[in-house]
Amino acid sequence: MNSKNIYTSFRKAKKAKQKKFAILIDPDKLILKEVDQLVKLATLAQVDFFFLGGSLVVNNQLDAIIESIKAQTSIPVVLFPGSSRQLSYKADALLFLSLISGRNADLLIGKHVESAPFLKISPLEIISTGYILVDGGVPTSVSYMSNTFPIPADKNSIAVCTAMAGEMLGMKLIYMDAGSGAMNPINTTMVQDVATAIDIPLIVGGGIRSPQKALELTKAGADVIVIGNAIEKDLSLLSEVAAAIKSF
Numbered sequence: 001m002n003s004k005n006i007y008t009s010f011r012k013a014k015k016a017k018q019k020k021f022a023i024l025i026d027p028d029k030l031i032l033k034e035v036d037q038l039v040k041l042a043t044l045a046q047v048d049f050f051f052l053g054g055s056l057v058v059n060n061q062l063d064a065i066i067e068s069i070k071a072q073t074s075i076p077v078v079l080f081p082g083s084s085r086q087l088s089y090k091a092d093a094l095l096f097l098s099l100i101s102g103r104n105a106d107l108l109i110g111k112h113v114e115s116a117p118f119l120k121i122s123p124l125e126i127i128s129t130g131y132i133l134v135d136g137g138v139p140t141s142v143s144y145m146s147n148t149f150p151i152p153a154d155k156n157s158i159a160v161c162t163a164m165a166g167e168m169l170g171m172k173l174i175y176m177d178a179g180s181g182a183m184n185p186i187n188t189t190m191v192q193d194v195a196t197a198i199d200i201p202l203i204v205g206g207g208i209r210s211p212q213k214a215l216e217l218t219k220a221g222a223d224v225i226v227i228g229n230a231i232e233k234d235l236s237l238l239s240e241v242a243a244a245i246k247s248f
């Protein structure tokens with residue numbers, strides 16, 4: 001996929017009620033030699049996106065992983081950065097995340113100001129994304145690293161108002177996340193309420209471990225399902241989840 005049309009593909013899919021599946025790769029956890037197998041399976045299963053990012057990213061494999069993916073497949077690579085240092089010109093797009101569920105000014109706008117000049121001259125498609133952290137039953141790295149509280153799991157109205165505000169501020173996507181490795185994925189009722197309240201595409205991730213859960217959240221209104229941990233542990237899940245999402 002050419003750069004600059006990834007957001008259009010999100011919008012078109014939403015309009016056509018086609019659901020998308022993204023695999024999250026944490027460059028700290030995946031070693032380069034595992035990439036080939038993952039990409040092969042993802043291509044066969046017609047996965048829609050690779051999201052790349054993690055809370056820390058302590059190694060410098062980001063560019064190498066992207067190059068390796070791109071050598072083998074045309075599945076777009078979208079950066080999902082845990083910090084402003086996790087940027088690479090080699091990806092297709094960047095989710096320009098503003099942590100709108102939190103009240104940490106740096107993650108609402110500060111880091112964005114710092115990275116703006118770099119992004120302005122980059123070839124990346126920049127997609128403004130309202131990032132909403134929801135309590136997934138365990139403290140997550142993103143909550144700790146961002147020094148923010150997630151929205152309580154049963155406070156649907158807070159999530160709805162947060163997502164609506166993000167849309168009204170001009171954000172192009174909403175990403176609801178229970179955090180990587182969450183014990184509980186986001187409630188289907190919360191996803192349903194948020195999906196009903198906004199018109200922009202809705203990404204949902206965090207703690208999804210089964211095709212059934214992926215389908216349930218898809219039916220509730222998620223436009224894109226993101227899975228990281230569970231696929232890292234069991235690659236066979238990849239094709240089952242892809243089939244479940246596409247069966248919608």
Ligand code: 1GP
Nearest residue numbers: 180181205206207228229
């Ligand atoms: C985390 O939404 C992603 O930001 C994916 O979470 O690793 O728990 O699938 P998991």
